[in-house]
Amino acid sequence: MASLASEDGRAQRPSDHEGFLVHKRFRWLKVALALSIVAGIGYAFADVSPRPNGGTWYGYALGTLGVLLIVWLSLLGIRKRAMTEGRWSLKAWTSAHVYLGLSLVVIGTLHTGFQLGWNVHTLAWALMILVIVSGIYGVVVYATLPEKLSTNRGDMSKKEMIEALGAIDRQLESAAQPLPREESDLVIAALEQDAFRAGVLARLTGRYPGCRTERARAAFAADRDRDEHEERVFGLLQRRCAQLGQIRRQMRLRALLDIWLYVHVPATVALLGALTAHVISVFYYW
Amino acid sequence: MAGTEAGIVDVAIVGSGPAGLSAAAHAAAKGMSHILLEKTDHLSDTIFKYQKGKHVMATPAHLVLRADLDFDAGKREAILETWDRQIAEHKVEVMLDADVTAIEGEAGNFTLTLKRGATVKARAVVLAIGTQGNPNLLRLPGADLPHVQYQLDDPTEYIDEHITVIGSGDAGIENALGLAADPAQGNVVTILNRGADFARAKGANVKLLMEAESEGRIFVRRETSPAEVKPGELVLETRDGQESIRCDRIIARTGSKPPRAFVEAAGVGFTSEEREAFPALSPSFESTKPGIYVIGALAGYPLIKHCMNQGYDVIEFLAGNTQLKPADEPILEEKFAPLPGNRSVDEWLALFGRTVVILQELSVLQLRELMIDSRAHFYRKGEVIFERNAPGSSMFAIAQGSVLVEVNPADPSVTVPIGEGSIFGEVGLISGRRRGATIRAAEDTVALEFSRTAALKLIATTPGAARAVNRISIERQLLQMFGSGLTPEDLAEITDAAVVEDKRAGEVVIKEGDDDKDVFVIRRGSMIVEKDIGGHPVFLSYLPAGSYFGEMAVIDGSKRTATVKAAIKSQVVRFPGEAFVKLLDRKPKLREKALADMAGRREVNAFIESRKDSFGDAADYYSQTAKFLVDQGIGEATDVLLIDETLCVGCDNCEKACADSHDGLSRLDREAGKTYAHLHVPTSCRHCEHPHCMADCPPNAIKRGPDGEVFIDETCIGCGNCQRNCPYGVIRMDARPPKKPGLLSWLMFGIGPGPGEASYSWRKKKAEASGREAPKVAIKCDMCSGIEGGPACVRACPTGAAIRVGPERFLAVSQSERGA
Incomplete structure (x- = not known):
């Protein structure tokens, strides 16, 4: 029998998952750190005149490195979608993407020689920083939210949640039949409402102030003297609120996990454009 | 006329x-x-x-x-x-x-x-x-009345009737739901269940039924059976005595005989x-x-x-035509063509039936059928027939010649011969594990290779073959396990006394604290070892097929120190402890080995024992997680996809990669499946040791491939048996979709549905436009066999949440070997 576990007999997670941040014992963190330190030392000791900037030999070296990195980093989008054969791992790519991307803060900024202004060159730098900052947000949410996502959904898939809601709705509809007019209107209003149609803000905060299910639930809760039919409908409304809550939390977490890409990706495209303009203009006015 | x-x-x-x-x-x-x-x-x-x-x-x-x-x-x-x-x-x-x-x-x-x-x-x-x-008929007074029926063709045909459905399986539930689907029909539908729950039916059906019950559309009567049928009335036997209900029609769906x-x-x-x-x-x-x-x-x-x-x-x-050659004659001719000696099909069949022990009781007809699912090989002297650790579940028989088994992996010169007429490879067939030793032809040899299904059918239908295979396999398994220069004669006493026993999943084989003294070998399936700590069972270890257990109590005469129970449906060989002790007394080398194994096992027991005060923390969590995985069928898996949900961002790139690597259909459902402590077992093939899907495949299209993967080949007829037989729901029936436009044209111009599985509507539209009819066939994971780089789902996971592993990789608590 092959048996393995921790050497000291300590109970540990019985599987060998390794996340993208710790991939191969932080291989790409080490590479990125080394790259940044070397770039920093070079910056301090390179003998350039009249002063460090993008136009010196050292500036060109950093610039070339930066462009190559940026182009390679943006290829992750293609790598992710092109399921070619071969011994590549997207996790390794992501790991390198994160750490090398962060090292661009050092490399790109040193390349500027801290000469920033209102021009196309600084635009490229600013876009780069925007991409990196949005990326840092991405890393943070990727590291923290999946666990919440998993806890919230339990064993239910998206489809099952929607089905569970549908089941509650069908029961609510028949249970509301014996109710008086105003009360059944509350239920109908709740059932007719598209409970998930809300703005970006509601999606991101998980607050749905216009929720008619919640309104109906509150109205039934306020009724101190519920008969058997009302009690049943009230119970179903509570279940509906809970089910809506689970789905909305799921949507909120998914939105928080995805939203940064709406900055990261367009900003990358803009960066590639600005970078092209920057490179061409530099060579044109050489 | x-x-x-x-x-x-x-x-x-x-x-x-x-x-x-x-x-x-x-x-x-x-x-x-x-x-x-x-x-x-x-x-x-x-x-x-x-x-x-x-x-x-x-x-x-x-x-x-x-x-x-x-x-x-x-x-x-x-x-x-x-x-x-x-x-x-x-x-x-x-x-x-x-x-x-x-x-x-x-x-x-x-x-x-x-x-x-x-x-x-x-x-x-x-x-x-x-x-x-035929459907099982009701056996109660009045069952022959005309309003009792055994089939429901069209549920919309009945209006304003009181209908009782008898039977708690899927057929009964589906019928009841159909009859109650439209309230406008005004039917009063009752379903009877002799038990308290609907264990035999699919989960989805039970859910729908419970829903219909809570809405008052169907009356569900539990722990109730019919007692007598009368015109317009049905007498019920309930927990609280007899009761009559109005009943205009009875639909009995109690299975078929x-x-x-x-x-x-x-x-x-x-x-x-x-x-x-x-x-x-x-x-x-x-x-x-x-x-x-x-x-x-x-x-x-x-x-x-x-x-x-x-x-x-x-x-x-x-009509008296005795010369008729069966239609499969050309197939057999082709199969036997590579064999030396220029014999006819009939001559070969006669030779096989005469020399091979397990074929001696077969009729020519059965032999022909067996050969259609089998292969005949010719090996030159010294040629390798299979290698140690190669996957394979077929069984071989030697029709002419003999072979050598390399019993010591370190030294290929140590061999044991197997002679003409005998069999080999049966361990892989029975346990589903990889080959235990390399086998070479000792001389020019003609060998028959029976596919797993063919061999199992042979064993199930011919008692003589079953006996022969059983004895040989027990003997060889013991030899292989104990090694150390034993001969079949040394084991004769054990082999003679050995009994093969089937164990249900969860059945206890050894109970902690008991006094019995038998020793067991796991022939197929797997076991889990548990110890009772502070009133609740703690998972100690997982024993795969080919392990033995129960020797500790025999060697030092103690009570059982842990409970061993079947993780899945398993088969064990039981033999008396005394015979084992006698063997140990005769063979000091074996004794040493057994004592070494035992020391390791005892260490684990002591470790768990020493920790019992701090239970409820890490070790408990570990034990619970292992238990969850066994409950999810990992005990019978050979390779399973596991997702760490603290890393999974839900991008579904695994599903997309799967679809893009295989004809545009995803073979896994990431979100579905159970989760424990953020460890998620998605709906994806586990490549079981004894695949349930293989059980009933008419064209034998499900096979185990060279890397241990269970795959479906192109001869699939789309019958859906495998889908129904798979307890994990990992097989889907679908038509292969038409080709998608390339990735670049989607990225640049938005042409086509993009990466991943195309929507059903896109596939349907495109298939209709192409005018070709694609049959629905069974589709399942093949572990990306033949694709360089391995499983696409794992390669395409951006965060490292998805891995594929075998069960031994995670079902263990310490580095030593353990048992009861």
Whole structure:
């Protein structure tokens, strides 16, 4: 029998998952750190005149490195979608993407020689920083939210949640039949409402102030003297609120996990454009 | 005239499936007087009941069709129409609604009694009734009243009735739901369940039923059984005594009875008591009752082409044609072509039947069938037949020559011979694990390789073969496990006393604190070892097939120190502890090995014991997680996809990668499946040691590949058996979608559906536009076999949440070997 576990007999997670941040014992963190330190030392000791900037030999070296990195980093989008054969791992790519991307803060900024202004060159730098900052947000949410996502959904898939809601709705509809007019209107209003149609803000905060299910639930809760039919409908409304809550939390977490890409990706495209303009203009006015 | 109920015909054919139809058509063509008896009011009921528009396949492709009726792959309707037309054209004597309830008499004068009372006389009978059987009838007073029915064709037909459904399986639940679906029909539907829960039905159906119950659309009566049927009324036996309810119609769906009892009552003997056994038949399909012939699925041939050929053949045999070569002759000729010696198919078959021990009880017909699913190899002296650790579940038999087993992986020169007529490779067949040793041909050797299904069928249907395989496999397994220069003679006492026992999943084999002294070897399946700590069981370890346990109590005479129970349905070999102790006394080397194993196991026990105060923390969490994984079927997995949900961002790139690597359909469902402590087992193939999906595949299209993967090849006929048999729901039935435009044209211009599985509507539209009809076939994970880089789902995971592992990789608590 092959048996393995921790050497000291300590109970540990019985599987060998390794996340993208710790991939191969932080291989790409080490590479990125080394790259940044070397770039920093070079910056301090390179003998350039009249002063460090993008136009010196050292500036060109950093610039070339930066462009190559940026182009390679943006290829992750293609790598992710092109399921070619071969011994590549997207996790390794992501790991390198994160750490090398962060090292661009050092490399790109040193390349500027801290000469920033209102021009196309600084635009490229600013876009780069925007991409990196949005990326840092991405890393943070990727590291923290999946666990919440998993806890919230339990064993239910998206489809099952929607089905569970549908089941509650069908029961609510028949249970509301014996109710008086105003009360059944509350239920109908709740059932007719598209409970998930809300703005970006509601999606991101998980607050749905216009929720008619919640309104109906509150109205039934306020009724101190519920008969058997009302009690049943009230119970179903509570279940509906809970089910809506689970789905909305799921949507909120998914939105928080995805939203940064709406900055990261367009900003990358803009960066590639600005970078092209920057490179061409530099060579044109050489 | 032939076919009248008074006269006597040459042959009565019972059952009008492909086999019966073909037999009747050939009898008609030969001018033989005949009658075709069909219990329903239409021909070929099994295919008739297929869903509308189902694409029926014609495998095996290389088998020539020899029949008077046409058959080719196509839609159900077209096939039925062809047969109906050709049966009419051939002037076949058909009697519908003729359910045969008894066959009496002798060859030359049989009397077949029909359910409606009439009788048919025939000189010979061909049974082609398939394996579906008849519905179980209600056995209670009044069950013969006309408002009791056993089938529900159209639930919308009944209005304003009080209907009671009896039966808690899927059929019953589906019928009840159908009857109550439309409130406008005004039916009052009740479903009776003898038990308290609906354990036999699918989860989805039970959920719908519970919902319908809480909405008041269906009355569910638990722990209730019917006692008496009266007109307009049904008397129920409930937990609180008898009760009568209004009832205008009863729909009984209490399963069906296999046709074996009926067949046996006619005097036909079966090869064994096993449930899977087939009738014993001569090469001309004649059963042990002279004059009664058995063909088709009942004879063990589930494929349409086989059935039709047999229908033709059996009539030829009846007409006295003894020279007829079976239609599979060219296939066998091709199979035997590489063998040396230039023998004919008949000569080879005779040789195999004579020399190979496990084939000696087979009829020529069975041997032929076995060979169709098997391969004949010729190996030169020294050639490797298989390597140690290679995956493989086939069994070999030596027809000529002999082989050498390299028992010591470190030193290939240490070998044990296996001689002519014996078998090898049976360990892989029985345990589903990889090959235990490399085997070479000792001289020029002719060996037969039986596929897993063929070998299992052989063992199930021929008791002699089963005995031989059993003894050899127990002996070899012990030799392999204990090693250390033992000979079969050393083990004779143990082998003689050994008993093979089946264990249900969860069944306790050894109980902690007990005093018994038997030793066990896991033959198939796997076990989990638990220890009771502070009142609750703590998972100690996982024992795969090929391990032994129970020796500790024997060696030091103590009580059992831990509980061992089956993780999945398993098979163990039990032998008395004393025999084991005697063996140890004789073999000091083995004793050393056993003591070393035991020390390791004891260490784990001590470790757990020492920790019992701090339980409820890490070790407990570990134990719970391991238990969860075993509950999810990991115990029978060989390779499973596991997702760490603290890393999974839900991008579904694994599903997309899967679809893009295989014909555009995803073979895994990331979100579905169970989760424990953020460890998620998605709906994806586990590549079981004994795949449930393989159990009942008519064309044998499910195989185990070179890397241990279980895959479905292109001969799949789309019957859906594997999908139903898979307990993990990982097989889907779908048509291969048309090709998508490339990635770049999607990225740049938005052409096509993009990466991943295209939406159903896109696939449908595109398939219609192409005008080609793609049949629905079974689709499942093949572990990306043949794709460089390995499983796409794992390679494409951006965060490292998805990994694929074997069970031994995570079901353990310490580095030493353990057990009870």
